[in-house]
Amino acid sequence: MTTAHPRPTSRDVARAAGVSQATVSLVLRDKWHGRVSARTVEAVRTAARELGYRPNLAARSLRMGRTRTALLVVPALTNDFFARVHTGAARIAAEHDFGVVLYPSPEGIGPTRDPFDSARATLDGVIASSMAADALTALREGGLPLVMLDSEPARTPAAATVNLDIADGIRQATAHLLGLGHRRLAHLAADVRSWTFELRARTLADTLRGAPQAHLVRTEAAELSVAGGLRAAERALTADPRPTALLCDDDLLAAGACKAARRLGLRVPEDVSVTGFDDLALATAVEPELTTVRLPAEEVGAAGMRALLAVLDGHTPDTTTLPVELVARGSSGPPPGNAERPGGN
Structure with missing residues (x-):
């Protein structure tokens, strides 16, 4: 017959580490800072790990009211x-x-x-x-x-x-497109009433006001899905004047935009650049891979x-407020050669 080993207690940890139970309690509740030396903390944690100690959560909950x-x-x-x-x-x-x-x-x-x-x-x-x-x-x-x-x-x-520093992410994406030479941008805006998407729209408008030669030719509201991005991009890319870059609120919308461009016989990024937001797994599953803003989720x-x-x-x-980072990939490039000509498509 197998004999069950008793569950190790904080007293066992204290004995193994050569400290008091009070010290064990401070360390395991992460209340040791300024009260227990780093060497003692390591000794307690090592003893707890080697003994396989697990706190009695039920008893702790009753004691702390949590x-x-x-x-x-x-x-x-x-x-x-x-x-x-x-x-x-x-x-x-x-x-x-x-x-x-x-x-x-x-x-x-x-x-x-x-x-x-x-x-x-x-x-x-x-x-x-x-x-x-x-x-x-x-x-x-x-x-x-x-x-x-x-x-x-x-x-x-x-x-x-x-x-997240959403505003800075939009500024980075916009600056990237402007730096490539784009002057006619369209915004595929997620059709969701929330602060994060409202902030993206405001920041894009503010950023373009500081670039007098560039302008936002269209804003297309889009259901937050690949299909929604496809429909919104089709509307933007068949309008006059046609944008040379699509700045999308989300990678799902950007993936849909790339599909729309292909269906219209346009190349990404040679005819139109596309940027996303989030850096989802989808961003590297499409071809070309998406230029996007990486969020530390x-x-x-x-x-x-x-x-x-x-x-x-x-x-x-x-x-x-956590920083975000633009990741430049294959879906963005310089605008087509006739992008700056009046009436050019």
Whole structure:
């Protein structure tokens, strides 16, 4: 008969590391800074790892009045950006013995019903990614700490906000196209009422006002999908004057734009350049690969989880803005040779 080994306790860890149980508690709760030496911290962590120690979460929850569970609300599960946000949040949560429940809100923009109306006590806080300011009324009314990701700080009734530098991403993409010589741009704008897409449109207009020889010849609203991008790009590319570059709010729209160009007998980038936004897996699955703005999705989720943990510990985190990066690939190039001639297509 196999004898079950008793589960190691914090007392066992303390004995193995040669420290007190209080010191073990400080280290494992990440409260050791300024109170325990780095050498002791490493000794405790090594002992815990070698013993296979796992904290008794049920007892800890009763002691702290917490369930150690966070709700992550995202607009959709079909976009790998939000999958990476979840990956980042879950990684930090796991490091602090938290769980993350993932919930997709209807369309990501309308008021979201509270998925845990009858079980609110099972959550410690909420992280919401890329949501409209009024989309989380039900959850806010429950009094749970709320961290908003990719949301307008001035209108966000949240304990903390983590944003991407979306405006700088648009400026980088626009500067890239202008630097290649493009002067006639069209904007394929996601037909979604949210701060992040409104900011993209405003920033593009502001940037082009600073480039007097360039202008926005068209803005085409597009359903946020490849098919939506295809239809919007077809409208833009059959208009007069025809743009030499399409700046798209999302990689899905950009992929659709590339399809539209091919269907119209145009080459990318020789006849029309296309830029995306997000750097989804799709960006390198199309040919030519998309020039796009890379968003650090995992770090957004990680920063959001860190902010929620800080709020739960009684701190007030600063608003975090993460940098973004233009990635130039094959879908952008100089405009066709007759682009600057009056009436040229």
